[in-house]
Amino acid sequence: MNGQPEVMRTALAAHRHPGAGPAALRAFQDHALRRLVLHAYEHVPYYRALFDRHRLHPRHIRGTRDLELLPFTSKEEMRRRPERERLAAGLDPERLLRVRTSGSSGEPFTIRRTWLEDKVQYLLRLRAFRMLGIHPRDRLAAVGLTGRPGSGDAKHLGRALRALGFHRKQLIDALQEPDAMLRQLAELRPDVVIGFPGVLDRLTAPELERLRAGVRPRLILVGGEVATTAMRARLRRAFDAPVLETYASHEFPLMASSCRHGSDLHVADDGVVLELLSDGRPALPGERGEVVVTNLHAYAMPFIRYRLGDLATRGGNCSCGQPFSTIGAVQGRMLDYFPLPDGRLLHPYEIVTRLVRAPSDWIRRYQLVQERTDRIVLRVVASAPPAEHVAELVQAVRPLLGPGVAFSVELVDEIPATESGKLRPSRSLVRSEYDGIAWPSPRLADA
Numbered sequence: 001m002n003g004q005p006e007v008m009r010t011a012l013a014a015h016r017h018p019g020a021g022p023a024a025l026r027a028f029q030d031h032a033l034r035r036l037v038l039h040a041y042e043h044v045p046y047y048r049a050l051f052d053r054h055r056l057h058p059r060h061i062r063g064t065r066d067l068e069l070l071p072f073t074s075k076e077e078m079r080r081r082p083e084r085e086r087l088a089a090g091l092d093p094e095r096l097l098r099v100r101t102s103g104s105s106g107e108p109f110t111i112r113r114t115w116l117e118d119k120v121q122y123l124l125r126l127r128a129f130r131m132l133g134i135h136p137r138d139r140l141a142a143v144g145l146t147g148r149p150g151s152g153d154a155k156h157l158g159r160a161l162r163a164l165g166f167h168r169k170q171l172i173d174a175l176q177e178p179d180a181m182l183r184q185l186a187e188l189r190p191d192v193v194i195g196f197p198g199v200l201d202r203l204t205a206p207e208l209e210r211l212r213a214g215v216r217p218r219l220i221l222v223g224g225e226v227a228t229t230a231m232r233a234r235l236r237r238a239f240d241a242p243v244l245e246t247y248a249s250h251e252f253p254l255m256a257s258s259c260r261h262g263s264d265l266h267v268a269d270d271g272v273v274l275e276l277l278s279d280g281r282p283a284l285p286g287e288r289g290e291v292v293v294t295n296l297h298a299y300a301m302p303f304i305r306y307r308l309g310d311l312a313t314r315g316g317n318c319s320c321g322q323p324f325s326t327i328g329a330v331q332g333r334m335l336d337y338f339p340l341p342d343g344r345l346l347h348p349y350e351i352v353t354r355l356v357r358a359p360s361d362w363i364r365r366y367q368l369v370q371e372r373t374d375r376i377v378l379r380v381v382a383s384a385p386p387a388e389h390v391a392e393l394v395q396a397v398r399p400l401l402g403p404g405v406a407f408s409v410e411l412v413d414e415i416p417a418t419e420s421g422k423l424r425p426s427r428s429l430v431r432s433e434y435d436g437i438a439w440p441s442p443r444l445a446d447a
Contacts, residue, residue, distance in 0.1 A: 003088050219242060
């Protein structure tokens with residue numbers, strides 16, 4: 001079997017599915033799932049051992065109706081196995097695209113994919129842009145992390161389109177001061193501004209109104225972390241533009257995107273199988289459940305029934321008439337800024353990038369906690385006693401914090417989730433946008 005996604009079939013389906021019926025979409029999902037499961041069993045040692053342990057053979061999987069037969073997996077479980085066991089046999093890791101995640105989930109991870117797999121994901125993102133009302137000739141300003149670990153992908157297709165004047169995108173460093181970001185945005189005059197909601201929210205401060213007057217995008221697109229109701233309201237008022245959302249991760253480059261005609265997000269059902277599970281059963285409309293996802297187009301390093309660690313609400317049928325399933329509120333990454341004694345707001349990514357660039361993969365899981373304005377603690381679940389690496393990390397982080405701010409590393413056996421069941425990888429006990437949100441506590445699926 002060819003260990004690649006079916007590019008032409010997927011390209012035609014991506015064009016056809018927004019106007020197709022649910023039956024056609026389900027048939028596509030079923031075919032893609034059967035093909036992926038067979039590939040994983042025959043070519044990926046990790047999944048061969050996992051399926052055999054559960055006495056499962058690909059012939060048992062006829063489609064999404066048999067999902068419950070497939071065992072769960074997770075980032076933590078996959079990291080326990082050598083990379084060669086997680087990759088399809090015969091692939092050279094050095095010839096694959098490498099995505100070293102930022103660790104914003106609290107668990108740094110390296111993902112591999114082929115060039116073709118990356119292009120399929122790009123195709124689905126372009127469709128999502130079209131459905132969101134983003135035009136090919138729009139100027140996009142992405143407020144992000146210019147120095148974050150990347151995929152290593154030359155992104156030839158995206159560059160070629162931009163050279164022709166399509167989907168022109170300018171990256172603005174999100175770790176700058178808000179006034180510097182606004183000056184760059186005013187100079188670019190983008191049609192669409194894209195970024196983390198917490199970062200863009202800093203641009204809504206009343207004292208920045210004069211600088212903000214020169215920035216009038218048609219659309220604000222947020223993603224990467226939870227956008228609270230208050231954040232959305234401030235962004236709408238400050239920029240006089242609708243605020244839409246995408247839901248994605250490194251393992252699943254696009255899972256869902258906002259519907260322009262409703263309050264829910266449309267799931268990219270031809271790119272992923274997204275389950276919401278409560279007590280091990282599918283969540284009902286309006287019910288919150290654990291997010292479990294299968295990437296239908298990941299063959300080099302498959303992700304099948306992968307516990308992402310997020311929570312979301314099951315949506316209903318959308319009034320827009322599209323066949324895609326929907327989800328409501330997503331409780332994903334919650335990243336607090338840290339207010340420092342000198343008046344600065346430190347984004348946790350400034351510390352996280354030091355963790356990801358650590359000399360080895362000794363950090364299994366982490367949590368940054370600002371206990372006081374002048375004290376930040378990094379709690380780490382480590383794979384081995386890393387005394388010299390801890391010292392190097394402390395030395396690299398302390399200059400970021402300024403004088404009078406203590407930084408320490410605590411090695412712990414585990415990092416518990418919050419009462420809602422979600423791990424918060426960075427949390428400020430001084431001030432948090434997320435404190436006070438009443439998240440229901442779902443009953444998660446058993447492993």
